[in-house]
Each structure stands twice: as structure tokens, then as C-alpha cells.
Amino acid sequence: MTSSAHTREHAIELAAQHYRSGAFLDILGRRVAQRTESQNPECAAALHDYLRDELQPVLQALGFTCRLLDNPLAGKPPLLLAERIEGASLPTLLSYGHGDVTSGQDDLWQDGTAPWQVSVKDGRIYGRGTADNKGQHSINLAALEAVLQARAGKLGFNLKMLFEMSEEVGSPGLEEACREHAQALAADLFLASDGPRVRHDLPTLFLGSRGVCQFRLVLDTGNGSRHSGNWGGIITNPAIVLSHALSSLVSANGQLLLDFLKPAPMSEAVAKLVRELPVGGESFDPQLDPNWGEPGLSTGEKLFGCNTLEVVGLSAGSTVKVIGAIPGRAEMVCQLRFVPGTDWQNLAGHLRAHFDRLGLQDVQVQVEGGYAATRLDPSHPWVGFVSRSVGASLGQPVSILPNLGGTIPNHCFADVLGLPTVWLPHSYPSCKQHAPDEHLLESIVEQGLRAAAGLFWDLGEPALYPAGMLPARREERLATLQD
Template sequence: MDRQHAIARAAEHFDSGTFLADLERRVAHPTESAFPAREPALREYLTAEMVPAVERLGFTARIVENPVSARHPFLVARRVEDPALPTVLTYGHGDVQPAHPEQWRAGLDPWRVVVEGDRWYGRGVADNKGQHSINIAALAQVLAERGGRLGYNVTLLLDMGEEFGSPGLSELCDQLRDELAADLLIGSDGPRVAADRPTVFLGSRGSMNVTFRARARAESHHSGNWGGVLANPATVLINAVASLVDGRGRLLLDALRPPAVPEPVRRALAGITVDQGPDSPVLDESWGEPGLTPSERLFGWNTLEVLAMTSGDPDGPVNAIPADARVHCQLRFVVGTGWESIEEQLREHFDRSGFGMVEIDVEHVMAATRLDPENPWVGWTLGSLERSTGRTPALLPNLGGSLPNEAFADVLGLPTVWVPHSYPGCSQHAPDEHLPAPLVRESLQLMAGLWWDLGELGSDWPPRAR
């Protein structure tokens, strides 16, 4: 009974095809949380697949109704060896983005795992069914190697609305504080920095979706007869957005800019290279905040992106001044940004700048979180991954994307450590989502090592500085 045998069990679990068979069943559930008609599939994923899977490992599992969105239930499962022992909370989500099967290339089906060489294709293989399946399977191998005891307690929380913005997650954590109480969160979502580099991240950038609208009048009017005497809402809106971010992506409004990159974050990012694998786009070196490295711009800074914009009929333009215009934007922001007052400051800025016509509609906000890179759990996790793989893992102070980590970091007050099992080119949220099989195999092994190492700590939670 030792660590290496636990890791070997995890590798054998992959090599035998058992893990792939489990994933095939899970991907077959069409758990698209954006569509109300998929509610039965969301519930069936939990009741038919995940509850039996965790009960076999000694968990007591129950479906918990969402306090905010009735069609997005949760699974709460607890494995308590001794109430006096430390507890780790682990999180994943069983819902997926809309599949759009007609957009997948020939031979692929989002609801069926298709194996082509070293790649596994299917909706959810990367985000997030594959990732939480890896964690559960690795835990099972450690339990088998330890004779059915871990030396700590485990609580599993599965979210069936993460791709819909995780409605109700923070409220659930607030309501179930005692049931979800833990000493540490270990979650898996998002990508590694590169397929061949194990990664740890400590939180995520926040996100704010905001729509700007300009309405000038009820109808459009002939651009020759009225051009020069009627305000053009599209022109107003273009200039309003240009007052927030310039033509090179640099933020111009102080309210949208974060404080300077903290020194511990800068040190951590010094060893990070933004992925430039064959499936990744080529970086635009002159884009974004000047004076920062690409990794600092991606993981340590804020960005305002225009997601979509329209005025008139782009597919059939006519010679008329449009009546209205709108643009959908998204602010990604790091810890330290005063996001709570951004809507008010945008309003003041637009009014001061002569853009009073522009309306502001903040539609969704997810807070930014970041565990201190010098927290003892960080070095401990990096050390565990390095022992399992023989390679130095990457440390990201926070993910470039956004996760509902505030429910754990802020509501439950936990140190949050994320170990992702995907890579930047996996096409998550897009057609042809996939994972490389070697990455899956390695992830099973490193998670087996991580679950094993937690049992070696005894009462040393958190671990002493090493």
C-alpha cells in the first residue's frame, strides 16, 4: 500500500478502457443547461449516473433543489470517515454549453465520444464531465489502495447550471454552510497553460456582461435628406465605446483598470508562456496594456471586449440613418477592481463626455477571486504534482476566464486550489470539443497522487510551510 501503487492503479484504470466507458455514458446525457426542455436530462445525469457512482465509493448523496433557478439542481455528496478529520470540498459541473450538432465536422456527434487517434471528441469531455470524472475515478483508486480509508473527509458538489451562470450557487453555499464546511477546495475546470504542462490556478478573473444601447427616435430616416441634422445613434455608440477602450485594446477609463500587478502575482507569471500550440491563435503582440508581458495582460490585467454589435440591417443596408444601435461588451477583471461601482461610473463618464443618449444594462456579474500565491496550500499542491509527473507545474494566480469561485472563496471562506485537466486548444464551448488521451491519463495519475498526499498530512491541515 503506497503512493506509487495508487498512481499505477489510476493508469491501469485508463488503460483498461473503464474510464472511457464511464465518460461515454456521461457524455450521452444531453445536459444543455441553457434550454428549459433539457431539465429532465440535467436531473437524470445526477440520479442515473452520478449518485450511483459516488455511492459506490461510500458517499451519502442527495439532490438539492436550486434556491434561485428551479431547473438547475445540485448534487451534494458527503463521505465522512470521522467528523474530527479535516474535510476537502471538491466541485464540478455536469451541464454543458449548447452542442450545435450541425456545426460539428463530419463523423463527430456531440453526444457520443468519438476516438480519433489520441483525441477524444464529445460535448463535455473537456468542460466539465471529463474533468470531474477524472477526480472521482482517481479518488476511487486511492480508496482501493488504502483499503477503503482516506484519512480525511470529502464533500462533492456538482452544479447543473454552471454554463448558465451558476444561478443559486452562492445562495446554496450560504444556506448549507454547515454541510459544505471544509478546510480546502480542490476543483477542476478550465485549461492548463499548455497540454503538456500540469497547472495550478488559485481563482479566476471576474466577468461583467454589459449592453450599451443608443436610441435616437422611433424610425430610421433618409441619410441624404436628413444627414447632418439628425444624430446617428450608431456613430454615438461607436465613439462611446472608443472612449472606454482604444484601437489597441488599452483601457482608457480608470474605473475599468485594476491596481498595478502585485509582486507575488508578477513573480508567478514570470514563468508562464501563453499557449502557442497548433490549435491556438497567434498572439497580437501590440494589443492590450503597454508595459506588460502577454501573461500579465491575460492573467493579471483587465480587458473590455466587444462581443457583438448591430445597427440597421448589416445584411441589407439601406441609405438611412438608423433609429438605434446596440453593442454587447464583456469586462474581464482581476481582484482589486472596484466592479461594484462600475455601472455608476460608466453613467457619469458617458454623461460627462456628451454620450447621454447611451443606455447601460449590466446583465451578469461574476466576481474575481485569487488565493494568495504564498498560501501554504499552493506550494504543497505544486509539490504533489511535481512528484507525480517529474515536471515543474505552472502556477497561475488566477485563470484568464471566469468561474463561480466566489461561492467558495468568499461565501464559504475556503482556500481554493484548482487543478485543470484540459488545454487551451480543446474547443470548449465550440464545435469539435475534445481532449488528448495522454492528458487524461496523466491527469488521473496526478490526481491519484494528490488525493494520496492529502491522506499523508494527518492533522497538518493546512500544511506547514515547506
């Protein structure tokens, strides 16, 4: 007979107690206090220290062997690889997290909160990195510890974890590190936590992410700023030219105008998953515009199944200290978010040819990089396994997204390492990540601890594995173990 101290329910209860006891907030507070801004050159030492002094001792105490990996790109932060191998015949899970954060924006937080200390107000846990990503990987580490305690120091599967410190600046070197250390990172399955749920009260899985390609449009006339009365009407105004360049790409209501920007046709399987998903509508969410974006689609289809072009930066002259001068230079930064099937790698050439046809040869196109779009087949058995596990732990249905609306470096794991990828997010869309007042919801933390503990427990139960979840070689070994 199984002891009550060695059950799934006990593991989940231990994880839940981790929050109720205050231990989670203590640990998260220590991690948030470390100013790991990856955009800030003054924080270079802190990025290294977070891996070496914060995460490595915790992982070693959980039975992991750890080593710091030099970033393949010179001058970029290192990575941490931790592995816990219980048996060569056992399935292996790879997980991931990042310890870097965006700028603290210290002076813009509401009274009673601050970026580098944890504070709890009205069910919200404030602090930079609480949602992205220190809080999320802290939930998974705490759940892992609970399962190890409930199982007397065993998981029943192998686990590898990879942590980086430059996700907020585009994960430079992560793809190269995955290629360089592909053998050390070899696994059967991938699961990690980042990004938001569909809604704060809906447990969610997502199976990939939209890709992103950032590009800059620049027009520098070489004239410098010139008096708008003395020279207006006879010299080029670069702001006007760029405005027309933009209007040739996207309409006034956000609809893409060119075929090379548009997505591949949405499959019915994807449309069925996202068509009725609730998006926004809460008091803390931004106001949605039903007339924005591609016509004839639901909000869910627009957000998760389509491409979008957004202007994220725009400059010409000054709107603060206005002077009566035609600016000599104008530029805008755009991001194309896209689903699989988009020819994003040839975006620069497509844009160049398009602008040339319009007579806009002087508009420079500077592509600044991007990530590929990824999407695991929703029918993959790994998706069903995780969904059933999380649903059983939380007692409610789980929403499944074919891909996140935003972009994360999932291509490193799906494409480079060839793994089936599932993400279990422990945040929600209005968490204000990257902005002042970033926070986690206490309710999601408590659910996240329970969901992750149940999932780590179930991974140690071979009888629960459906056929086809693991590669063939693992299926054969697993069958031997079950016999």
C-alpha cells in the same frame, strides 16, 4: 511492511489503467450522450437526471451519502451534495463540478465528430462537455475510486462534493446555496478541476480567477429604420454613437483608457509568477498580437495580472441582407474581466457618469451581473502541498497561476465559505470549449488521472501536511493523530 497493493504507486497505476482499459471512455461517452444544455429550456429534465441518475449512483457506490438540493432561485436546476465522512477529527476537502454544457452546435462539427457522442481522433477526445466539465470531473471521480481501491476502502480524510447544472449560464443560485448550506459544506480545503492549463504540456494549478462583469450599451432612437439618403445627416445614427462610446473606454489596440476600468497595481509576487509564463505559440492556438492590450507588459502579465474589456456582441442593422437604412437601434455587449482590487460593483455608476460627461446621455447602461475576482496567496501551504504532490506524480514541474484568465464561480468557495482554493485543470487553452469540436487531449487525461490519484492519496497521509495548511483546530487534532 506495506503491501504493494496498498501504496501510492499502486493507486496511480490503477488510475492510469482506468484509461488504458477503455473504461474511462465508456463512462465519459455515457455522460456526453446526455444533452445537458443549460441554456435550452427543453433540457430541464436532463439537467435533473444527470445528477440523480448519472452522478448519484456513482457517488453512492464510492461510499458517499447524497442529497439533491433545491436551487434557492425559483425555476433553476437543483444541485447535488455528496459527502463521505470517515472521522470527525480528520481534515475535510470540498470539491466541485458542473454537469451542464453549452449549446451543442450540432451542424458545425468536423466530419467524424459530433457533440453528443465521444470520438477519438489523433489523440483528441471529441464531444460536448469532454473539456467543460464532464471530462474533468470524470477524471477526479476515477482517481478517487482508484485510491479507495488501493487503500481498501478508506481515504484517510473526509470529502464533500458539490455539483451544479447551470454554470454555463452564470451559476444562478450557487452563491445562495453556499450561504444557505454553509454548515453542510463546511470544510478545511477546496480543490476542483475546471478551466485550462497554461499550455497543453504544462501541468498547472490556479488559485482563483479573474472576475467578470457583463454590461450592455443600448441606444434606441425611437425612429425605427429610416432611408439613409432621405434622412442621413439629420437624424441620429445609433451605431455611430455607440462606436464613439466604446472608443472612449478602450483604444484601438485594446488598452483601457479610464482609471475605473484599470487594475490595481500588480504586486511583484504575482508578476514573478506570471511574467515568463508561455502563452500560445502552438499550431492550434490563435495568433497573438504583441501590440494588443496594456503596453510594457509580458503576455503572461496581460492575461493573468491585468483587466481587459472585450466586446462579445455587437448589432445594428444587418451585414448579411444590407438595406440602405439608418438603424433605429444599436447595442453591444461587453465584458470587463478584472483582477482583485477593481471597483466592479460600482461599474454602472462609473459608466453612467462617464457617458454623461461626454454628452452621451441617451446611451443606456445595463449591467447584467458578474462574479468577484479571487486569488489565494501563492505562499499558502495548501498551494505548496498540491504542487509537490502533482509534481511527484508526473515527474515534472508545475506551473502556478495566481488566477485563471477566465472566470469561474470560485468566489462561492473562497469568499462565501472562506476556504483556501486550488484548482487542478485537466484541459488546455485550445480545447474549443463552448465551440464546435470541443475536445480533451488523451495525454492530459492520462496525466490528470495520475495527478489526481496521487493527490487524493497524499491527502490521506497526515505526516505530509505542512504547518499552517489547515485551520488551527485541525492542526491540533492532526498533531494528536500523528502522535
